[in-house]
Amino acid sequence: MILHFIYDSLDYKSWIILFFVLLLLADMIKNKNPFNFPPGPWPVPFLGNVFTEMDFKTMDKLAEVYGNVFSLRVGSEKMVIVSGYKTVKEALLGQIDCFVDRPNIPLFSKIFKKIGIISSSGYPWRMHRKFTVSHLRTFGEGKKSLELSVQQECVYLCDAFKAEKGPFDPLVTLNSAVSNIIACLIFGQRFDYHDEYYQNILRLDTECIKLAGSPRAQLYNVWPSLFDYLPGPHQTMFANYNKITDFLRGEIRKHREDWDPSNPRDYIDNYLSEMEMKESDPEANFNIESLVVACLDLVEAGTESSTTTLRWGLLYMIKFPEIQEKVQAEINSVIGLSRQPCLADKDNMPYTDAVIHEIQRFGNVVPLGFPKQAIKDTMLAGYFIPKGTSITTNLSSVLHDPHEWETPDTFNPKHFLDEQGRFRKRDAFQPFSAGKRACLGEQLARMELFLFFTSLLQRFSFSKCPGEEPSLDGEIWFTYAPAPFCICLSPV
Template structure:
């Protein structure tokens, strides 16, 4: 009787309004923050702060307003952002096990499905990471071969620079050279800088990494089921990655055809051996499909980051020619003009080391690191972060922390030199992140950066193309890379 009267009493619009209020109430209850959750901007119902940018500049602005630990809501997800050296160190180093997991990122999960090192968790992640680290050492860092292979690649790059006529954009040459180091480890061979198939893979990779930072890619992460059917940059990114995956599969197929388990030539061969050994341990994930995504990890993580850092170095050295001259003077004094730079020169070249470190600091190539997830209930900066919450540590805020760096916004190699001109390490130097998920290619990257930068500066003086203004603004995608520029190289 009561229900009947109610139906008679309300018209259609009132029913709609009631329905809306009901759904709103559910949304508020479901997305209510736990007590003492990090503060953040007002979160409109249903969508939250989807229109709040995801770049490090926006994160810096919000952290000034809400503090070093703040949160936003994206769709039904809550993300906690952690900024500043003190708080990032507390999260990644002091509370070592609190933020060691990766969240599911729909944009990458569509292809990776939790396979690889960078996106897996638990036992599989530990097994794959351990294997990759031991083989990076075996095929690389511990062997003189790697130094030799980087030195040879430095020669190829210098010879190519010498041949190019007039001002040119060094981007693809640098990418090819850096990528060849990883390719030699993975596939056992390098590619010619003019190999069209290889250049195409590099083009696709650069584009995909850039598109991963686009607005559509961000929206895909929030509403994957809807954006699966909407055209845009995210679809282009999927297509780019699919082509790179096919390229990797082809390399694996060729390796399987002439594989000799007793003589692993490279990472693929060694992985195939491990697949045989770990047949009885499927949870460790040693399968062909995982192998594809580990190769993707190495190519993705090991090319763009180092190549962009070298491009930042050339850019800053052209902008500050007096620093370029000082660096060259150190090269001439320690190495001279006859022999090639080698890793044993590093301890004798404090200024060069300082320039490389300062380039990594100000270049800020991975500004927000990779996303993480709270692996347990945690308290940070006095706030409660429940297990499962997505967390982003802003490496950018550490590399530019005003409480740590004397002149954070200026290119100043002096940040890494003491009063006697000796190189000094700085705790807040965290371009490779820190803690359980710290970059496992750090040693390789540091070898490459030193050898490539010294080799180039030993052979050439770099200056901007006549009449072209150099911009120090970064081009922001998933990484922070220099805008394309042209150089003139003068042999020394």
């Protein structure tokens, strides 16, 4: 009787309102935070905090309001943002076995398929990480041959800079040089800077990284099933990555044609051998598709961050010529002009080493790292973090923590020098993140940055172009990169 009365009493508009109220209640119940969950801005019903820009500057502002551990919701997915050196250290090192999986981020899951090295989790990730670390030790970081490869690439890079006539943007040339180091490790070869096909692959990849940080591309994460059919930057990313993976499949196909298991040349050859060894262990997920994604991981992680760091380095040198002069004086004193820089020189060049570290700190290239996921219920800074919650560590807040750095918002190489002018390590220097999900190629990146940077400043002095004043404000891509700028150079 009561239901019949209610049915007769409600008109069409009332039924719509009732339906909406019921949906709202369902949304509130479904997304209700557990007890002692980190606080955060009020989410919009059904959409969450989708209108909150997911960049490090916004995260810094929110941390000022809600504290170093706060939460956001995108659609129905909750995430926790961790800021400040001590809190990030607790998350990445104090609970080293807790935040090691990767959450499902639709934009990246569609591309990287939660396989390979960066996006995988659990047993397949552990096996791929172990294999990749072993390869880097065998073919890369532990061998003098890799240093020789970087030194040779430094020659090509300096020659390319010398050939420039007038002001030029260094992005493409730096990207070509850095990518060739990874190309040698993965494909066993480098590519000429004028190889149009390879240059197009690099351009496509750079465009993807630039688009990945845009708010319109991030909207894909809210409703991927809808945005799959709508135009936008995500469609450009998907098309670009299809072309890049076609290139990678072609390289893998060529390797399989003349593969000699007894004489591995590079990462692909080693992976093909590992595939045969792991045939009895399908859960390890060693297959061609995972190889394609693993190669994509290494190309992206190994190229973009180092290229962007070097761009920041050149920008800071033209903005702070007095620092450039001190670096060049140390290079002249320790190395001179008659030979190339080598890694052994670093210990005798504390000022140059300090400048490179400050470039990484102040450049803030990967400000939010890559999200992780809690594999079990845990506590962080007094808050309850349920299993499956996505965690983003604000590395920018670590590199600019006022409690850890004397002048956090100033480019200051003295952050890494003691009173005697000797290089000093800083615990809060975490551009590569920390813990089990820290950057695999950290040692390779350190080698590249030192050799490329010192080689360039050994050969050239850099200055801003007449009538131009490049900005120190960067652009927020997936990384944090300098706005396009041109340089002028003169031989030393």
